[in-house]
Amino acid sequence: MPKRRHKGKKKSSSNKRGRWHAPLATESVGFRQYYQAQGNLFTDDWSLFETTLHKPLPTVFRINAALPKAASDRIKEKMKGDFYNVFVEQQQQQEQQQQSKPTPATSATSATSTTATTATTATTPATAPIPIAPPISLPWYPGTDNCWQLGAHLKVIRKTPAFRQFHQFIVQSNDEGIISRQEAVSMIPAFLLGVQPHHRVLDMCAAPGSKTLQLAEMLCVGNRSSSKTTTADTAPAPAPTAPPGGFLVANDNNFKRTFTLINRIAMLQIPAFLVINHDAQMLPGIKSQRNKYGMKFDRILCDVPCSGDGTLRKAPDLWGRWRVTLGHGLHRIQTRIALRGCDLLEESKDGSSSYMVYSTCSFNPIENEAVVAEILRKRPEMELVDASSILPHLIRRPGLSTWKVAFQLNQPRRKKNSYTDTSSSEKLDTTKEAKVDEKVDEKVDEKVDEGNTEEDKKIDMSTQFQFMEQSRNGDESLFPPTKEEVKTMHLDRCLRFMPQDQDTGGFFVALLRKKIKQLEPEQETTTTTSSSSSSSSSSSSSSSSSLSSSAKAYQCVPEDPYQHGFSPRVRGLGQYVSLQAPCHTEIWNSLQFFYGLDANATTCPQFPRSQLYTQSSTATTINWVTAGIATNVLDFTFPRKVDIVRAGLSLFVLKDRPGVACKHALIQQTIGIVHPHMTKRKLSITKQEMILLLKAGVEARRVLFDEFTIAATREYVEALDRGSMCFVVEQGPAIVGWKGNKDVGIVVNKKACQYLLNKLQ
Numbered sequence: 001m002p003k004r005r006h007k008g009k010k011k012s013s014s015n016k017r018g019r020w021h022a023p024l025a026t027e028s029v030g031f032r033q034y035y036q037a038q039g040n041l042f043t044d045d046w047s048l049f050e051t052t053l054h055k056p057l058p059t060v061f062r063i064n065a066a067l068p069k070a071a072s073d074r075i076k077e078k079m080k081g082d083f084y085n086v087f088v089e090q091q092q093q094q095e096q097q098q099q100s101k102p103t104p105a106t107s108a109t110s111a112t113s114t115t116a117t118t119a120t121t122a123t124t125p126a127t128a129p130i131p132i133a134p135p136i137s138l139p140w141y142p143g144t145d146n147c148w149q150l151g152a153h154l155k156v157i158r159k160t161p162a163f164r165q166f167h168q169f170i171v172q173s174n175d176e177g178i179i180s181r182q183e184a185v186s187m188i189p190a191f192l193l194g195v196q197p198h199h200r201v202l203d204m205c206a207a208p209g210s211k212t213l214q215l216a217e218m219l220c221v222g223n224r225s226s227s228k229t230t231t232a233d234t235a236p237a238p239a240p241t242a243p244p245g246g247f248l249v250a251n252d253n254n255f256k257r258t259f260t261l262i263n264r265i266a267m268l269q270i271p272a273f274l275v276i277n278h279d280a281q282m283l284p285g286i287k288s289q290r291n292k293y294g295m296k297f298d299r300i301l302c303d304v305p306c307s308g309d310g311t312l313r314k315a316p317d318l319w320g321r322w323r324v325t326l327g328h329g330l331h332r333i334q335t336r337i338a339l340r341g342c343d344l345l346e347e348s349k350d351g352s353s354s355y356m357v358y359s360t361c362s363f364n365p366i367e368n369e370a371v372v373a374e375i376l377r378k379r380p381e382m383e384l385v386d387a388s389s390i391l392p393h394l395i396r397r398p399g400l401s402t403w404k405v406a407f408q409l410n411q412p413r414r415k416k417n418s419y420t421d422t423s424s425s426e427k428l429d430t431t432k433e434a435k436v437d438e439k440v441d442e443k444v445d446e447k448v449d450e451g452n453t454e455e456d457k458k459i460d461m462s463t464q465f466q467f468m469e470q471s472r473n474g475d476e477s478l479f480p481p482t483k484e485e486v487k488t489m490h491l492d493r494c495l496r497f498m499p500q501d502q503d504t505g506g507f508f509v510a511l512l513r514k515k516i517k518q519l520e521p522e523q524e525t526t527t528t529t530s531s532s533s534s535s536s537s538s539s540s541s542s543s544s545s546s547l548s549s550s551a552k553a554y555q556c557v558p559e560d561p562y563q564h565g566f567s568p569r570v571r572g573l574g575q576y577v578s579l580q581a582p583c584h585t586e587i588w589n590s591l592q593f594f595y596g597l598d599a600n601a602t603t604c605p606q607f608p609r610s611q612l613y614t615q616s617s618t619a620t621t622i623n624w625v626t627a628g629i630a631t632n633v634l635d636f637t638f639p640r641k642v643d644i645v646r647a648g649l650s651l652f653v654l655k656d657r658p659g660v661a662c663k664h665a666l667i668q669q670t671i672g673i674v675h676p677h678m679t680k681r682k683l684s685i686t687k688q689e690m691i692l693l694l695k696a697g698v699e700a701r702r703v704l705f706d707e708f709t710i711a712a713t714r715e716y717v718e719a720l721d722r723g724s725m726c727f728v729v730e731q732g733p734a735i736v737g738w739k740g741n742k743d744v745g746i747v748v749n750k751k752a753c754q755y756l757l758n759k760l761q
Contacts, residue, residue: 025320030462057313087134140393177267185507206250207257271648288635296346306360310506327366365403399494579612594662596679665724697746697753
């Protein structure tokens with residue numbers, strides 16, 4: 001139905017689409033004025049700093065740290081061999097083409113010659129393609145050739161036909177989780193934390209998840225050392241009998257963005273992760289029988305939301321939106337998030353320390369050093385750590401100890417009418433007059449706006465600020481510390497990374513540690529005497545108190561596990577309940593009988609039912625978590641406060657079909673974890689038969705029983721009942737299939753089928 005056009009209103013002649021296609025701003029005068037006044041960090045090489053900001057950011061990717069050594073070496077060989085030669089050949093061809101171009105004809109007059117030369121210099125850069133340098137490995141990244149930087153952005157490489165195979169390799173490897181595209185300076189916080197497999201790690205502002213994925217890789221490297229089940233060119237799948245270790249809790253306040261986290265972490269196939277949805281400023285404590293007062297973390301990443309002017313190279317639209325006040329409002333939020341992280345950090349003990357990293361992608365000291373200084377003021381147990389010895393080949397600059405604070409200038413406004421300054425009784429008598437005066441003021445404002453000149457409308461709002469030395473309205477935390485505080489805070493231990501140093505973006509990192517509490521001799525004597533005097537009374541009442549406390553805790557457990565299991569904030573977000581609950585006995589029995597789980601513990605490892613959890617009463621998905629998460633996080637004997645979006649890996653999904661004995665089907669992403677424990681519905685086939693199944697998956701068709709050339713395979717499939725199953729090839733991948741009445745279907749998407757097919761052929 002066409003839109004109704006109102007009478008008396010003409011269609012606007014201005015082109016509304018033109019606003020969206022206007023050229024982006026390429027500079028900001030206020031940006032230059034503000035940062036040039038901040039000290040030698042910016043003024044020493046401002047021209048180089050500014051020119052680097054206008055260059056596009058090259059693409060950087062790192063090899064998955066959890067990959068087997070053979071798979072990572074294969075990627076390094078490709079980067080050093082075939083792909084490197086392709087870039088070198090393309091460079092040589094472009095140089096030869098530029099040298100073979102005819103020089104412009106010179107004329108007799110000098111005027112014509114100068115015009116000809118200027119014309120060629122103007123047209124040559126526009127027509128001649130810029131040669132792209134071959135990929136190089138970053139020297140400061142730990143290990144050998146584990147991180148690579150391309151000569152240009154991947155979008156530029158995609159447009160060159162000679163690099164088509166290289167582009168496909170990068171995109172496909174990133175989708176499979178073999179490599180991870182991430183900005184170079186964004187990898188630094190995880191290295192400073194030094195995550196070990198036994199650590200409890202918290203990422204307070206995780207989405208979109210590049211740093212979270214790096215933390216997960218560091219966490220799972222040690223846990224996978226004993227695993228033997230592997231898939232083609234992917235990280236080895238951990239066995240469900242792996243010993244309990246550390247885990248990762250990733251939080252984000254945006255519920256939709258948490259699913260981006262889930263998809264990225266799931267590629268690693270590790271069960272030691274948890275995704276929650278909360279405001280990081282008020283992140284609730286996680287209570288359990290082990291941690292009745294709330295769980296503490298060994299490592300915390302506090303990568304807070306910021307103005308992001310350090311990302312101008314990959315987001316040039318920020319030039320036109322930059323304002324000096326962007327960091328003021330974020331400063332309060334950043335401080336609250338960081339202080340909450342300090343409260344959730346475990347106390348350091350003799351021989352072990354707990355660390356937190358505070359980081360932003362901003363140049364603004366209001367969002368960086370000012371926040372760190374406020375942390376040290378309000379949390380005296382925290383201290384800055386000297387991280388100069390970590391990543392020695394990385395160029396860094398010290399943090400600022402003094403800076404200038406600027407406030408936005410208020411535009412002059414007309415004085416209000418006299419009735420605004422009258423008493424309350426006079427206001428009541430003049431309400432009608434006030435309304436009339438407001439209408440008159442609006443008309444006057446419209447006339448004033450119409451009379452503004454074009455020069456007034458073109459005022460650069462980024463320059464409308466003024467530096468101040470005194471605080472306004474209780475914003476003292478924006479200002480630099482005093483001379484006495486500078487001596488104790490050691491803000492120079494903060495790390496600043498400038499774009500011109502190593503062709504990166506701008507970044508700020510501060511490594512903090514919680515000090516070890518040391519009691520004074522007087523306090524030690526008082527505590528020992530008080531403890532000895534109260535030992536007798538406490539011992540007599542220990543049994544009754546322990547019984548009463550445990551009874552109070554277990555009284556919170558409802559008879560129905562899902563009685564109080566839904567989040568009041570997020571609709572449809574249910575509570576995770578163990579598969580050992582009585583309501584899931586029937587589901588476990590069907591899984592055990594249908595797939596042969598736990599049927600013969602001598603031939604295959606015992607499948608841990610205690611680590612299986614589901615989020616709904618019908619068990620829409622059945623997830624497997626590590627023992628550390630099961631005991632520390634998913635213990636709901638206490639009232640629930642944490643909104644868990646995803647816990648662990650999904651092993652089974654509800655697929656209710658008529659005539660199928662088991663309603664839960666296998667999942668391709670985690671089949672490498674389940675099939676070593678299956679004694680039923682697992683068929684070992686030849687390489688040719690696997691190729692047949694994968695080709696059928698690429699063509700989106702089903703395979704008839706008669707297409708299997710080996711009689712044993714055909715007979716085994718025909719004898720099976722309808723439902724989910726898996727095919728396994730020796731020294732190759734395992735794929736999930738669905739056995740029908742007359743054929744077999746592959747439950748793998750086309751892209752994954754083509755990828756596995758290329759590896760087998």
